[in-house]
Amino acid sequence: MARVHRTIRMSSCACGRVRCQAVGVPILSVVCYCDDCQEGGQKIERLPNAARVLDADGGTPYLSYRDDRFSCVSGADLLVGYKIKDSAPTQRFVASCCNSGMFLKFGRGHWVSMYRARFEGDLPPIEMRTQTKYRLVNTEIPHDAPSYRTYSMKLIGKLLASRLSMLIATISRLMALVPADGCPLNHQNPPLEKHVENGTAWVAGCHLADLLPFRVIRFILTVCP
Numbered sequence: 001m002a003r004v005h006r007t008i009r010m011s012s013c014a015c016g017r018v019r020c021q022a023v024g025v026p027i028l029s030v031v032c033y034c035d036d037c038q039e040g041g042q043k044i045e046r047l048p049n050a051a052r053v054l055d056a057d058g059g060t061p062y063l064s065y066r067d068d069r070f071s072c073v074s075g076a077d078l079l080v081g082y083k084i085k086d087s088a089p090t091q092r093f094v095a096s097c098c099n100s101g102m103f104l105k106f107g108r109g110h111w112v113s114m115y116r117a118r119f120e121g122d123l124p125p126i127e128m129r130t131q132t133k134y135r136l137v138n139t140e141i142p143h144d145a146p147s148y149r150t151y152s153m154k155l156i157g158k159l160l161a162s163r164l165s166m167l168i169a170t171i172s173r174l175m176a177l178v179p180a181d182g183c184p185l186n187h188q189n190p191p192l193e194k195h196v197e198n199g200t201a202w203v204a205g206c207h208l209a210d211l212l213p214f215r216v217i218r219f220i221l222t223v224c225p
Contacts, residue, residue, distance in 0.1 A: 004067075009063070010073075011118035013095035013102060014051050018075030020102060022065045027111055029124045031059040034131035039084045039132065040092045041101070050099035053115060058136035059129065061116035062104070066162050068169065070103075070112040081105075110163050112221065130155060176199045 006024045013019075037060040041053040053058055062128050072079065081091035081100065089107040094100065104113040116123065129147040148155075 009119055009121070009123075011102065011114055012120070013075070013078075013100035013118065015095075015098040015100075018078050018095035018100070018102060019073050019165055020118075021071050021073050022063065022114060023069040024065075026063045026065050026124060028060070028064045028158050029116070029127045030060045030064065030155070031055070031129045031130055032128055033057075033059050033129065033133075033135045035134045036088075036090065037104075037131075038134065038136070040090070040104070041080070043082060043084065044092060044099070044101040047094065047099040050094075051101070051117065053101045053117070056137070057139065057141070057183045058134070061126065062113040063116055063119065063123065064111050064113045066166055067110050067112060067141060068166060070114070105114050109159075110166060111159065128152065128154065 009022045011020045011022070023136060038054065038058050042125045044050055044053050075095065075097070078095050078097050079093045080096045081093050083091055091107070092104050093102050095102055101115050103115060106113075125134060128145050129141065130151055131149070132141060132147050133149040135141065141143060146152075146154075178203050
């Protein structure tokens with residue numbers, strides 16, 4: 001089977017000690033104008049010698065990736081998370097070595113929004129500008145992408161589609177652990193234990209194929225592109 005080529009993009013703090021990796025196509029390339037992003041960006045920019053996070057009109061450009069396609073490959077111990085208030089579900093992570101804003105993580109979400117300014121090289125074009133009702137200046141908004149006063153259905157749809165893709169990827173990985181033939185029971189295994197024996201996955205003393213309709217899922221994954 002031919003190996004599928006995936007683009008790998010690297011982001012780096014200003015001094016180069018913190019580096020993050022993103023694999024494949026981003027969920028979205030977006031500029032957000034919401035009040036939280038503006039407040040969070042201003043908080044980062046007030047740090048000593050911090051690089052800019054916000055555009056001149058208050059927008060924050062992001063490349064958003066699934067959690068399973070993002071990693072910090074160096075300097076993770078230098079990352080510090082900031083919240084605009086203690087109860088906020090979102091943290092903005094900054095490289096403490098040079099106060100570069102690196103990425104945003106919404107606690108209940110399955111994605112990471114990486115600050116576009118921290119990437120180098122060719123980047124995908126901006127797909128949309130969102131929450132423009134909070135835009136600070138009265139100048140004409142750029143026409144490089146569709147603009148939405150609130151969160152658009154397109155944005156929500158892309159997030160939902162990426163969550164489904166993550167689920168399918170997880171099922172595919174589990175499928176690699178489950179043999180195509182038979183569903184043997186093994187009642188000798190300790191309860192609530194998961195392990196792999198001879199390439200077969202077991203949970204709570206039962207073969208995974210006994211716990212989930214894996215044969216049906218295997219068929220769907222086989223016949224669907």
